[in-house]
Amino acid sequence: MSDLRNDPLIGISGYGVYMPVYRIKIEDIAKAWGDDPDTIKNGLLVYEITVKGRDEDQITVAVEAARNALKRAPEVDPKGIGAVYIGSESKPYAVKPSSTVVAAALGLELGVRGADYEFACKGGSEGIISIIAQVKAGMIKYGLAIGADCSQSWPGDVLEYTASSGGAAFIIGVKNNDSVAYFEGTYSVMSDTADFWRRDGVEFPRHTGRFTGKPAYFDHIIKAAEGLMNELNLKPSDFNYIVPHQPNGKFPIRVAKMLGFKIEQVEPGLVTPWTGNFYSGSALTGLCKALDNAEPGERILVVTFGSGAGADAFSIVVQDAIKRKRDLAPKVEDLINKRKVYVDYGVYARLWNKIKV
Amino acid sequence: MSSPRSPRIWQLKDIRYRLLGVECNKCNKRFLGKRLVCPSCGSRDLKIVELSRTGKIYSYTVVHTPPRGRENYGPYIIAIIELDDGARATGEVVDVDPSEVEIGMKVEMVFRRIGEEDRAGIIYYGYKFRPIL
Ligand SMILES: [Zn+2]
Secondary structure, three states: OEEOOOOOOEEEEEEEEEOOOEEEEHHHHHHHHOOOHHHHHHHHOOOEEEEOOOOOOHHHHHHHHHHHHHHOOOOOOHHHEEEEEEEOOOOOOOOOOOHHHHHHHOOOOOOOEEEEEOEOEOHHHHHHHHHHHHHHOOOOOEEEEEEEEEOOOOOOOHHHHOEOEEEEEEEEEEOOOOOOEEEEEEEEEEOOOOOEEOOOOOOOOEEOHHHHHHHHHHHHHHHHHHHHHHHHOOOHHHOOEEEEOOOOOHHHHHHHHHOOOOHHHHHHHOOHHHHOEOHHHHHHHHHHHHHHHOOOOOEEEEEEEEOOOEEEEEEEEEOOOHHHHHHHOOOHHHHHHOOOEEOOHHHHHHHOOOOOO | OOOOOHHHHHHHHHHHHHOEEEEEOOOOOEEEOOOOOOOOOOOOOEEEEEOOOEEEEEEEEEEOOOOOOOHHHOOEEEEEEEEOOOOEEEEEEOOOOHHHOOOOOEEEEEEEEEEEOOOOOOEEEEEEEEEOO
């Protein structure tokens, strides 16, 4: 538990999201495998998912999300960014950091540290926590934290209906008049729970199916959220929004209800039904969608989850600067709706090299 | 083990990653890439700048017979982009069907994979362009 309500307060200077333009409809994946589309759509509450272009990967997604975050932080001189952390579980290199490429693409090289965080879907929020701590300690002026993934699944695996590509990035520094929001506190839990894994050298991950729900996703998110609310002496009605990790559309709604939140509090931050699961970028993209529409003074509870397993909860309060900054870069709903190109299963499989041609 | 080509890429990196170019202090024109002499007025008084990341399509061609390694991907678009600061860059235009591309279309720089050494080699990244959202 970290109570962050003491000086210096830590704020978000800019946030940004990126997702590829390609989409595949759940119907088309279901048809390819002989599944009933309505059963899948209603069961997972997912309608379509993003598909990376043939020239995209976790690094390119991270760079674009970071550029959008920088657009919303025009007052930040990129040279003041002292740390770059990327959370991901789909790095293009098994050995070689992605953060170096992202930093170079942004023109950051001297006086910058960086690393790739890996904790299934929770690597991005680990980066946020690390940057909060370094800013608070005065070690860096600003830091860049990114959660980005181009997620993989076995052809025909149920994960194929949700695993998608996208990510979110945050410029974090000491709270000032240019901060769109600030952190009130964070609370983390973790346990050795093998619900989802990929062995070294194996192309696609394996999971325990239904097991991923109860002892993993729900237990960890509930413990992290309740731990944070206890420590900050807050209750569900003190929050305008709850944004849990979104492996599908159903789980975040169910976990919010279990915690005592209303559907109106979870809907504004839902993205997975129209994008699929961005893994490390999932809850963080949901946070950006909530920020796109939030009013100053509103409070957001974000809870990331990583299989294996652990969860990070954050309480975030929106500030006045959101009003003048939200239009400086594409909003999540614009990225979802404005330009999309549908592909059929054959093209989808080829884009992912699932079928070797 | 093949000898890595990464040292050469390192030198091109600033141009490919960030659209780095030069601005002539005499005639104020901008050009992509590292140069010693202004191609327009011949001045050697140049400064390094990051070029505009938005612009419009000046001319383009659809490549129907792709080179080796991308035979399966169908036609793609190569265009000369006139950037908002007047510099020109040649690159691929992505995320759009060739039938929708037209001269004057507004585009923005996007960071993408531009190739790879081989399956086990270095991945090359750099600028491409796509229609502005
Ligand atoms: Zn000149």
